[in-house]
Amino acid sequence: MYTSNLNNLILNSDSYKTSHWVQYPKGSEYLSSYIEARKGDYDVVFFGLQAFIKEYLSTPITHQDIDEAEAMIQAHGLTFNRAGWERLVDKHGGYLPLRIEAIPEGSIVPVSNVVCQVINTDPEFYWLPSYIETALLRAIWYPSTVASVSHYCKGIIRQALEKSADNSDSLIFRLHDFGSRGASSQESVAIGSLAHLVNFAGTDSMTALVAASRWYQMDKDMPAFSIPAAEHSTMTAWGREGETAAFANMIEQFGGEGKSFSVVSDSYDLWNAIDNIWGGSLKDNVKNMGGTLVIRPDSGDPAKVVREALERLAVKFGTTTNSKGYKVLPDYVRVIQGDGISPQSLSKIIDVVMKAGFSAENVTFGMGGGLLQQVNLDTMSWAMKASAISIDGVWKDIYKDPITSRSKRSKKGRLALVENSKKQLKTIKFDELPAGADNLLRDVYIDGTLLIEDSLTTIRERAGW
Incomplete structure (x- = not known):
């Protein structure tokens, strides 16, 4: 041997x-x-x-x-x-x-x-x-290549914010790295996720934090951040009949002044979750908790789902019109789309959202395989x-x-x-x-x-x- x-x-x-x-x-x-x-x-x-x-x-x-x-x-x-x-x-x-x-x-x-x-x-x-x-x-x-794709996406989002939002202060948090589990190896995550952090400050790849410290003098500064978030198992463990209780528990555990948390909301029926739970029985909880609820769809056609989610949330929670003439949801509720994101779909979603009259600031994106894995030498x-x-x-x-x-x-x-x-x-x-x-x-x-x-x-x- x-x-x-x-x-x-x-x-x-x-x-x-x-x-x-x-x-x-x-x-x-x-x-x-x-x-x-x-x-x-x-x-x-x-x-x-x-x-x-x-x-x-x-x-x-x-x-x-x-x-x-x-x-x-x-x-x-x-x-x-x-x-x-x-x-x-x-x-x-x-x-x-x-x-x-x-x-x-x-x-x-x-x-x-x-x-x-x-x-x-x-x-x-x-x-x-x-x-x-x-x-x-x-x-x-x-x-x-990862850094180049990420930078290209940043340009798309920057342009959308400049057109439809009062400011672009949140730009570096608008594309979150969801790619760790889909990468080909831990070293791929370390290198690829770190490359994404050249452009953005949002990641769920903790390996990238280790890589930053190991190779690029992270010192005491934290190069990227994340927020508490639900997965399907932590929601479905409550059963279909317990979905409201599962959502209420998220508010109880993670709500609070200045805090943000994300809840995957399509384990069963996204529209019911928005209309009757978040915008119904838990509406006052969401409005009064002091933080920001980020609702996460996880299936369907991304552009259509994000647009409809925003429209339904607007009905339930109302909107204001910013200086650019676009609708903005209240600060306490936002949407993150992390399924099916690529440079092409990202651009399409933003176009659909803005054509529906909504500011791009209502939506954050999560990118997984499209960021770390759907690239190769020939890209x-x-x-x-x-x-x-x-x-x-x-x-x-x-x-x-x-x-x-x-x-x-x-x-x-x-x-x-x-x-x-x-x-x-x-x-x-x-x-x-x-x-x-x-x-x-x-x-x-x-x-x-x-x-x-x-x-x-x-x-x-x-x-x-």
Whole structure:
């Protein structure tokens, strides 16, 4: 039996990478590769590199790692560069002789621009930038895609609040992360949910709080919040005939001045719950409790259900008209829609709600699988490609340009990211960097050392918090 651990960086790669060290031309010294999102519906919000460096590149590779990797890789049917890995341990103490440069985390960049670039710092390890592709690309594409989707949703909600609400003060709480249970792993939750917190301050993924503390200097500040909330079991445990008592218990347990709590209200009949329980037998309790009841539908067509819920609540509790001319429910009752939310459905729901005359401030959203799980490498067409190689002291551009897919054409040369005179971001060759121009790619990691450590607060500010 061949055993190893998941933190063995040598095994954190694709199988075919193990044979690439003998495939490069003789005299190869340096290889420069870059990462970009080639296309997509969202601007890139860059995030996650610091977490990866701290978690995986700050611990040196050991001879034990090499022994374990060799046994597994050779049994797997592949060649193994034992001499190269041993040389890395003996010469560099097991730390990767790499230079990783990237744009600052939280930066917003149009697609088809370089966001990260990696090159080896020791010519003996020309094969290393490519070897780390699997782990490095994954470390960037997933959190950056989640952060980009979340940021796009924030733009939709911001626009709606600016049009239909007196202010947008509540924006950072308008999209709540419900994705923990639907994510593929705990690490996915840690990374993905934390990426959402670049844009918002609402989550039910407590793992994200641990991740913030571990990787992004949370200090004593709490980066996100939640409220007490019911699930179906805590309501149905009272039985259909006890639904009123279940709802009354929520008011008793969690009501109070300045407090908010959420109650899933469609275990049986949402319309009965709104018309006859919340807006009927418990109406005075809701009005007088001092806090905010957030009613949660959990089934049906989201746009139709949210609109009808607001209309029925308006009948029972009344509304006021704000300065923008939209109806607003009393402060003590709101709606949260957490079922079936995606960037597309979110926009549709808001449109339907506002066309019905209601302000977007009446509704909060919860996003689960659509946030953390319904994304993949191809959502924004992420890729890491080699773009330049130094052979016998001479740099040359390298690229792919498949005739069957021009969209997969890769960039050439060592790259830089600059802002032009029109304040637009543009990827250029590093050799063509104008005198005095700033390269927005900055050194983040060199030879085992993390050079820049940003707090979540700093990253949020860059992302337009």
